[in-house]
Amino acid sequence: xxxxxxxxxxxxxxxxxxxxxxxxxxxxxxxxxxxxxxxxxxxxxxxxxxxxxxxxxxxxxxxxxxxxxxxxxxxxxxxxxxxxxxxxxxxxxxxxxxxxxxxxxxxxxxxxxxxxxxxxxxxxxxxxxxxxxxxxxxxxxxxxxxxxxxxxxxxxxxxxxxxxxxxxxxxxxxxxxxxxxxxxxxxxxxxxxxxxxxxxxxxxxxxxxxxxxxxxxxxxxxxxxxxxxxxxxxxxxxxxxxxxxxxxxxxxxxxxxxxxxxxxxxxxxxxxxxxx
Numbered sequence: 001x002x003x004x005x006x007x008x009x010x011x012x013x014x015x016x017x018x019x020x021x022x023x024x025x026x027x028x029x030x031x032x033x034x035x036x037x038x039x040x041x042x043x044x045x046x047x048x049x050x051x052x053x054x055x056x057x058x059x060x061x062x063x064x065x066x067x068x069x070x071x072x073x074x075x076x077x078x079x080x081x082x083x084x085x086x087x088x089x090x091x092x093x094x095x096x097x098x099x100x101x102x103x104x105x106x107x108x109x110x111x112x113x114x115x116x117x118x119x120x121x122x123x124x125x126x127x128x129x130x131x132x133x134x135x136x137x138x139x140x141x142x143x144x145x146x147x148x149x150x151x152x153x154x155x156x157x158x159x160x161x162x163x164x165x166x167x168x169x170x171x172x173x174x175x176x177x178x179x180x181x182x183x184x185x186x187x188x189x190x191x192x193x194x195x196x197x198x199x200x201x202x203x204x205x206x207x208x209x210x211x212x213x214x215x216x217x218x219x220x221x222x223x224x225x226x227x228x229x230x231x232x233x234x235x236x237x238x239x240x241x242x243x244x245x246x247x248x249x250x251x252x253x254x255x256x257x258x259x260x261x262x263x264x265x266x267x268x269x270x271x272x273x274x275x276x
Contacts, residue, residue, distance in 0.1 A: 027101075030093050034105040041086050041109030045116040048079045049164060052119055057171050065172065065181055069123040076120050080137075083113050087138050091146040099147045107153050114157025119164045128158060128192070152203045159196055159209040162189050166216035170223055179227060186220045193217060 055072035087110075094102060114134055121129035134157075135149045169185035172178045193213045200207040 030098070031102060031105055034090060034093055034102050037086055037090055038106050038109030041083050042112040044079060044083045044086070045109070045112035048076050048083070048116040049119060051076055051079065052116075052123065053164070053167060053171065056123075056168065065175070065178075073120050073124045076116075080117060080120065083116070084137060087113070087146050088140070094147045103150060106147075107150070110149075110153045111157040111160065114154060115160040115164065118158055118161045119168075122161070122165070126188075128161075152205070155196065155199055155203060155206055156209060158192070159206060159213060162192055162213040162216045165189050166220050169220045173223060173227065179224070182220060182224050186217070186224060189213070189217050189220065 052072045052075075055075050056068050090106065094106070099106075114129075117134060117137060118129045121127075121133065131149065131151070131154050134154060135145055136143070138147070138149060139145045165185050165188065169182040169189075172185075173182040175181075193210065196206060196210060196213070200210060
């Protein structure tokens with residue numbers, strides 16, 4: 001067979017493989033863009049969480065927890081909108097079945113956003129944000145979602161929220177009325193853990209996060225227990241009692257409450273300063 005005929009017969013095959021190459025290049029380029037956007041969403045979400053915590057603790061003279069919460073939520077709204085705009089920018093990259101192809105690339109930023117959004121929602125409404133609330137926040141003005149919200153990412157983001165609630169409870173306990181607030185948060189985290197338990201057979205990662213939730217719950221309980229014991233030892237005026245509580249919480253931050261918890265186990269620390 002002449003060389004020209006051989007090359008002509010190979011031309012359709014070469015064209016097919018060139019098409020495959022273009023598809024793979026497009027897939028990897030899109031993947032890199034989505035990973036970068038997801039990383040940006042993660043970083044901005046962490047900043048929102050830091051802002052909420054800082055806003056709740058910066059005014060030690062403010063005893064109205066509700067006023068502090070609304071002020072913190074108001075400050076965070078603009079930054080949350082910035083994250084939502086990031087996800088809106090991903091919309092064109094995730095049309096059709098592309099979202100499910102790239103879900104793992106988007107998932108880290110989405111879970112961190114859900115954590116930040118839910119923390120802000122809790123401070124305002126004192127309850128969990130629903131699936132519909134989160135999906136609505138990731139939709140345009142007409143209510144059309146930028147992409148479907150996976151139930152697994154929603155649950156994992158909510159599970160991460162329990163760690164922020166632990167930090168919120170421990171930081172709030174030193175303020176006037178903070179002991180009641182810590183008890184309220186403790187009960188809420190306990191109910192969250194119980195509710196999430198029913199989903200663990202269906203989402204493998206949730207089982208791992210449940211152990212972290214249990215640790216967060218134990219830290220709140222340990223601080224509350226130590227304060228309850230010390231409060232019962234003396235009949236003190238509220239002002240002196242608040243001072244003792246503040247010192248106790250300070251010790252908790254360094255993992256120094258009594259050395260052992262009420263279960264007789266050595267505590268490594270009563271407050272984990274690293275944010276998930």
